[in-house]
Amino acid sequence: MAPTRLEKLVALLANGPSEASRLAAARQLGDLQRSHPRELHTLLQHILRHLFAPEWATRRAAAAALEAVADAVDQWEPHHHDEVDEDAEEAARSEAAGAWLRFGSFDMGSVLAHGRPLLASAGAEFDEAEDAAAAGASSGEGVAESHASSSSPSSPTRNHAVFSRQT
Numbered sequence: 001m002a003p004t005r006l007e008k009l010v011a012l013l014a015n016g017p018s019e020a021s022r023l024a025a026a027r028q029l030g031d032l033q034r035s036h037p038r039e040l041h042t043l044l045q046h047i048l049r050h051l052f053a054p055e056w057a058t059r060r061a062a063a064a065a066l067e068a069v070a071d072a073v074d075q076w077e078p079h080h081h082d083e084v085d086e087d088a089e090e091a092a093r094s095e096a097a098g099a100w101l102r103f104g105s106f107d108m109g110s111v112l113a114h115g116r117p118l119l120a121s122a123g124a125e126f127d128e129a130e131d132a133a134a135a136g137a138s139s140g141e142g143v144a145e146s147h148a149s150s151s152s153p154s155s156p157t158r159n160h161a162v163f164s165r166q167t
Contacts (some may be wrong), residue, residue: 006032010046013061014053030068039092043069 004013009025009032016022022130033043047069 005065006043006046010050013047014058016052016057016061018073019057019061022057026065027059027068029065030072033072037074040069040073062099 006029007028011023012025013029016025026071027046032042036043044066047062047065050058051066053059053062
């Protein structure tokens with residue numbers, strides 16, 4: 001099957017013989033967006049992968065293509081209803097009543113006295129040396145043997161053991 005215009009322009013964007021040809025391909029990708037406005041996401045998927053290319057010229061051309069596409073996209077204007085449905089508005093307000101905190105009704109003393117801490121941790125779950133010591137004691141080997149078997153000199157367990165000896 002023959003390559004599409006999009007595929008040809010993206011290939012030229014990535015492998016164009018000169019900067020001028022790459023920038024021309026970028027401008028034409030913007031024109032392509034104008035002619036096919038519903039294909040924005042497909043177009044962006046093809047362009048975005050070239051933003052991380054190892055060649056500077058390819059990254060620059062991809063950025064120029066994004067600029068051309070952004071200029072070609074119509075400005076989004078959300079549709080607001082002119083009439084407010086009073087019944088739906090009242091139902092939503094009554095359903096949400098009491099769900100929102102208000103500064104006037106917020107009692108910090110009550111929170112401190114009766115609240116529970118969120119995301120609190122003593123840090124015990126991050127102590128690998130103690131876990132290794134417990135595992136080594138139960139299997140009969142010492143902590144030093146379990147650290148010596150670590151293959152990487154920068155493993156977290158080994159660094160933690162070195163840090164523990166220094167403190």
